[in-house]
Amino acid sequence: MSDKDHLTLNIDGQKITAKRGQTLMQACDAAGVYIPRLCDSEGLEPQGSCRVCSVKLNGRVVAACTQPVVANAHIESETEEINRYRKDLVSMLFHEGNHLCPICEASGRCELQAMAYRLGISQAAPHPYLEPVRPVDASHPDIALDNNRCILCGRCIRASRDVDGKHVFEYIGRGIHKRIGVNADCLAETDASIDDHAMSLEVCPVGCIIRKREGFFAPVGERLYDTEVIGRDIETQQPHHHSLHKIEVKQIDPADFPPFNKDDNGDTV
Amino acid sequence: MSKRKVRIATTSLAGCFGCHMSLLDIDERIVDLMAIAEFDRSPLNDKKTFTRRCDIGLVEGGCCNEDNVHVLKEFRKNCDVLVAVGQCAIMGGLPVMRNAIMHSEDPLRECLDEAYTTSKVLNPSKQIPNDPALPLILDKVYTCAQVVKIDYQIPGCPPSGDTLWAALTALIKNEEPTLDYALIKFD
Ligand code: SF4
Ligand code: SF4
Ligand code: SF4
Ligand code: FES
Numbered sequence: 001m002s003d004k005d006h007l008t009l010n011i012d013g014q015k016i017t018a019k020r021g022q023t024l025m026q027a028c029d030a031a032g033v034y035i036p037r038l039c040d041s042e043g044l045e046p047q048g049s050c051r052v053c054s055v056k057l058n059g060r061v062v063a064a065c066t067q068p069v070v071a072n073a074h075i076e077s078e079t080e081e082i083n084r085y086r087k088d089l090v091s092m093l094f095h096e097g098n099h100l101c102p103i104c105e106a107s108g109r110c111e112l113q114a115m116a117y118r119l120g121i122s123q124a125a126p127h128p129y130l131e132p133v134r135p136v137d138a139s140h141p142d143i144a145l146d147n148n149r150c151i152l153c154g155r156c157i158r159a160s161r162d163v164d165g166k167h168v169f170e171y172i173g174r175g176i177h178k179r180i181g182v183n184a185d186c187l188a189e190t191d192a193s194i195d196d197h198a199m200s201l202e203v204c205p206v207g208c209i210i211r212k213r214e215g216f217f218a219p220v221g222e223r224l225y226d227t228e229v230i231g232r233d234i235e236t237q238q239p240h241h242h243s244l245h246k247i248e249v250k251q252i253d254p255a256d257f258p259p260f261n262k263d264d265n266g267d268t269v
Numbered sequence: 270m271s272k273r274k275v276r277i278a279t280t281s282l283a284g285c286f287g288c289h290m291s292l293l294d295i296d297e298r299i300v301d302l303m304a305i306a307e308f309d310r311s312p313l314n315d316k317k318t319f320t321r322r323c324d325i326g327l328v329e330g331g332c333c334n335e336d337n338v339h340v341l342k343e344f345r346k347n348c349d350v351l352v353a354v355g356q357c358a359i360m361g362g363l364p365v366m367r368n369a370i371m372h373s374e375d376p377l378r379e380c381l382d383e384a385y386t387t388s389k390v391l392n393p394s395k396q397i398p399n400d401p402a403l404p405l406i407l408d409k410v411y412t413c414a415q416v417v418k419i420d421y422q423i424p425g426c427p428p429s430g431d432t433l434w435a436a437l438t439a440l441i442k443n444e445e446p447t448l449d450y451a452l453i454k455f456d
Contacts (some may be wrong), residue, residue: 061423100456102356102363102426113455122448123415124353124422129360131368148369229450 007061011075034231039153040065091125098148105215106207108223114230139188150208160198217246276323279311282337284330287354287427294430330357332411334406345417353422365410
């Protein structure tokens with residue numbers, strides 16, 4: 001279908017309808033075609049920095065999250081070449097930071113880890129582990145920042161600035177020294193609050209922004225990506241199997257139990 | 270003459286033995302494994318030295334002391350295919366947490382002080398273990414690939430019995446050990 005408001009895209013041989021003004025990512029999401037992504041998050045302005053959403057648009061590599069739809073678009077996404085780029089980008093993120101998944105409370109719900117699984121990263125990358133020395137800021141009573149796991153996606157910056165109307169986070173430094181800074185000496189001295197959108201589990205894709213006293217609430221097997229591939233919700237247009245959030249379990253009142261009526265021999269008394 | 274059995278050697282360096290325990294999680298498939306393979310140097314049979322060259326070496330744990338480095342080099346010398354098993358061997362795992370104090374001027378001293386002198390863990394003598402029989406601790410924890418050439422890695426902490434089985438059977442068949450989605454885990 002092509003008219004004043006719509007056009008047709010061809011992605012990996014599949015025809016989908018897009019609204020003019022949408023990005024490739026938005027059009028594909030709506031049509032149930034998942035494009036891998038890390039720095040893009042629903043509700044935030046796209047920034048186009050991680051390049052995991054790279055696709056080939058009429059032969060040129062573009063970032064799907066920032067590229068507007070165009071007429072006669074022929075898009076390649078799930079090809080060996082594009083997935084190789086994505087694999088390299090994701091494995092470099094593992095090597096650039098300090099990712100100790102076995103001790104990380106984001107493990108199982110982490111988008112970086114889930115993306116590695118989706119892309120089938122199991123063998124060693126040719127890159128060395130850089131083992132950077134990065135600080136942990138646990139000054140805030142409800143929030144900790146473990147920069148060792150930060151992938152510089154900037155989602156916290158955009159969430160704090162555009163949704164919360166604060167400016168808790170900002171990039172500082174350049175190149176390999178670039179990192180996330182807070183707008184004071186430490187997080188406790190900013191106006192950050194646990195109720196900020198920036199601190200919600202949807203925003204930080206990894207285990208850098210930590211909500212204190214909430215870690216490890218979901219047992220292994222019941223974490224978001226334990227039973228589904230990242231992107232399955234978009235591909236099937238179905239909700240997730242498991243929640244990203246803690247589900248409040250109704251406490252059982254001991255008074256609800258029937259009185260215990262057995263003696264030591266197991267006989268009813 | 271019948272074909273000889275595949276020779277496998279295993280070792281645990283700076284690991285918790287969880288990866289070895291996980292190997293036992295292949296359950297009754299161990300009977301099939303023993304029909305085609307035999308273990309040489311391995312804590313599973315308590316053989317402390319190589320009796321001959323092995324086809325596959327499975328290494329659990331990274332290197333945190335000089336003995337780990339020595340054993341790892343022996344494995345490289347005596348095994349055709351050397352596999353890093355588990356996150357400790359691949360990226361240092363839990364022991365590598367001590368590398369986080371590398372910002373210190375004297376990281377090893379700070380680590381030992383934290384463990385033995387200043388910590389609240391009961392250690393009345395406040396002494397840092399210094400018996401000549403103890404291997405010297407390294408300045409930091411090294412991954413296996415930082416010390417020798419590693420051919421393949423099997424991720425997980427530990428990799429599940431199914432993951433180990435899939436990788437091991439592929440290696441025995443001389444194939445690339447590619448893992449299905451459900452078998453790739455980093456924790
Ligand atoms: S942030 Fe993700 S990839 Fe990094 S250690 Fe945590 S779970 Fe692993
Ligand atoms: S703290 Fe989290 S959200 Fe912010 S840039 Fe780092 S990884 Fe992204
Ligand atoms: S990877 Fe995990 S299970 Fe294996 S030795 Fe290390 S800590 Fe233990
Ligand atoms: S998701 Fe498009 S560049 Fe990161």
